[in-house]
Amino acid sequence: MNKDVEEIFENIRDVVAVHQDDVAAMDKLVKYLHSELQSVSLGIRTLEEASRKAEAAGQRISQQLTEEPRITQDRAKMWVGLSLLAALLFFAAGGYAGWRYAQDGVTKEIAQLPELTRWAASKEGKTVYQFAAQGDLQRLMRCQGDGWKVKHGVCYPFSNDKNEVTGWRMP
Numbered sequence: 001m002n003k004d005v006e007e008i009f010e011n012i013r014d015v016v017a018v019h020q021d022d023v024a025a026m027d028k029l030v031k032y033l034h035s036e037l038q039s040v041s042l043g044i045r046t047l048e049e050a051s052r053k054a055e056a057a058g059q060r061i062s063q064q065l066t067e068e069p070r071i072t073q074d075r076a077k078m079w080v081g082l083s084l085l086a087a088l089l090f091f092a093a094g095g096y097a098g099w100r101y102a103q104d105g106v107t108k109e110i111a112q113l114p115e116l117t118r119w120a121a122s123k124e125g126k127t128v129y130q131f132a133a134q135g136d137l138q139r140l141m142r143c144q145g146d147g148w149k150v151k152h153g154v155c156y157p158f159s160n161d162k163n164e165v166t167g168w169r170m171p
Contacts, residue, residue, distance in 0.1 A: 043069065145157075145166055146160050147159055147160040147165055147166050
């Protein structure tokens with residue numbers, strides 16, 4: 001019977017030896033799961049703390065909204081006033097820029113006046129003035145004379161129905 005008992009113990013030792021690695025792996029897995037559980041627990045505590053802070057902030061905001069509506073209205077009035085002031089400054093700056101642009105254009109035209117005056121007083125200027133006074137300058141500029149036509153952007157004389165070529169009276 002001793003042999004049978006020894007054989008049983010031998011079998012038990014073999015089974016323990018075979019499963020010893022499995023027991024060690026299971027122990028390692030249990031420790032890892034314990035560590036993960038602690039991390040999750042810490043995360044839950046952090047979320048609970050953040051939730052409490054958010055709830056407290058919400059209560060403070062709610063309290064301020066119910067207790068101090070005048071301050072909110074005053075701030076709204078201030079922002080509306082500042083917006084109107086900014087718009088006024090924007091339009092004033094735009095108006096000033098437009099005025100300056102116009103002044104620069106007028107200044108350039110005034111600078112050209114002596115030159116234009118000299119040309120208007122010249123023989124050529126007087127001739128053009130007389131031509132314009134007769135009304136023929138506009139007809140010439142628009143190529144609207146009898147028998148005159150614009151072709152490819154150029155004004156050409158053509159004979160009319162009576163086979164005549166007409167023109168303008170010269171000043």
